[in-house]
Amino acid sequence: MADGSDGPKEACGVFGVRDPQQPAAHLTYLGLFALQHRGQESAGIAVSDGDKIMIDKDMGLVATIFDEHRLQALPGTLAIGHTRYATTGASAWRNAQPVARHAGDVFFALGHNGNLVNTIELAVGHPDADADSDSDVVAALVADALLADAIATAAGKTAANKAAAGDIGSTGHDAGVAEKPGNGDLIAALTSVLPRLQGAYSFVVMDETRLIGARDPNGFRPLFLGRCETGGWVLASETPALDVVSAKVVREIDPGEMVVIDDDGVHSIQFAEPARKALCSFEFVYIARPDGKLAGVGVHAARRRMGRALARQSPVDADMVMPIPDSSIPGAQGYAAESGIEYGDGLIKNRYIGRTFIAPNQQLRENAVRIKFNAIEDNVAGKKLVVVEDSIVRATTLRSTMKLLRDAGAAEIHLRVLSAPYRWSCFYGLDTSDRSKLVAATMSVEQIREHLGADSLAYLELDEMLTAISPEPGGFCTACMTGDYPVPVPGLVV
């Protein structure tokens, strides 16, 4: 999303590691650092030393929250971590993850990437759950299931004891006394709760000894399993987070699958039948890092193919092809290669910008754009430019960026977009739920062109975009471009 703070906000990043040879908190720090682009509001790490779980989480970027001192205070060889952008729930410390719960003597922690569409329904009857946070509601449901499992197990033991007492005719046995509830089984609790969740979820979960990963039956959000050189196991939202801890990709977690990692290795449980495959196509357009792979497809190469397809579909006579950095760079390279027009840089992005600040008025908003981007006047003055952008969501920052190029002397600006118009809200993990703010939901392409001040505007056709991602048809969510929601959203009229 190169159109700045008013584009889609990233979903979340999750990471987990279980490696008896290595300090888990340090590895998780590296993994979260590699997943920082998926969420910059808060980050957290839960770690187990085999006996107890400790959690440290805070608002801010991974590198500003954790230093060596804080990581040293998290000893253990099993950990999960999370980077968050708020999709449901406010941007507040209480919503930072991992979330954690006690149920009897069982303590577990959980990190979530995605967004559920039935949170309100799930929260009914759970007054202690924060209905603003789908992740907290899931943790509450799992805790309840653990208690129910513990009670059922105790009742089963009581019945068995009664039967045993009857069998041997003993009167000295305390078979008539109810067993005190013990501890529920976390795997059984997850297996009962996960099928009730509707929407998008890739979870990392842990108790004191096990690392668990689970992915929704549609596979909206990615989740990878990797193996460390030392023999340990890693779970991560994207493959660059495996690379950074020198882990090799083993495979993706399948839709509807849960993996449990313990001393004996990886155990797979299919907790739900896979549903219609619906990997988020925007992972390829904008969300995922270009140095990673999803569904066996290299993200950088997919973006280049989108650029090539766009050049064939919407050619233009121009002097230079330039990206709006960073995520549009491979697409602009593809457009340049296909069209034969020189590739160049027209904008420099400040590498040190974190979250763009919320500016209270138009003048300050324009200044905010200049903090993020500045034009290279020598490269754009007097030139006919093809400006490649990955997507247009809210468009206000993009409008200011167009003005920046005009002010630097661009003769013509031909805006080319690597995805189809973003017309519908995402309810599966991107923060675009207010449809009235989506520029393509309220304006025609011609109106958007005029609004942005471009000389021409073209979006890549959806079919071309999907073919550029993968030659195999189907398997992707495209709801934000088509209104075809793979999991129905309660109350939404399409």
Ligand code: SF4
């Ligand atoms: S609606 Fe769009 S952004 Fe959301 S999951 Fe589907 S393709 Fe991705």
